[in-house]
Amino acid sequence: xxxxxxxxxxxxxxxxxxxxxxxxxxxxxxxxxxxxxxxxxxxxxxxxxxxxxxxxxxxxxxxxxxxxxxxxxxxxxxxxxxxx
Numbered sequence: 001x002x003x004x005x006x007x008x009x010x011x012x013x014x015x016x017x018x019x020x021x022x023x024x025x026x027x028x029x030x031x032x033x034x035x036x037x038x039x040x041x042x043x044x045x046x047x048x049x050x051x052x053x054x055x056x057x058x059x060x061x062x063x064x065x066x067x068x069x070x071x072x073x074x075x076x077x078x079x080x081x082x083x084x
Contacts, residue, residue, distance in 0.1 A: 005052075013040045035077070041073030042074060044073065045071065049066060050066050
């Protein structure tokens with residue numbers, strides 16, 4: 001099975017965000033943007049990838065940082081209210 005890189009996951013997150021914003025404007029409903037944030041956060045929780053640029057980061061700490069970022073994104077998606 002092919003592994004997903006950090007770059008690929010960021011591109012997927014950007015695509016999900018664009019679709020969420022487009023759906024929110026089309027449906028006049030801000031919940032679509034919040035749903036996109038939650039999906040992106042879950043993406044980083046399920047598949048914790050981190051940039052491979054800095055080789056000084058231990059893999060365990062890099063995955064933990066990606067999971068914490070995913071949790072923060074999910075919380076922001078649930079707390080922030082986007083009004084259309």
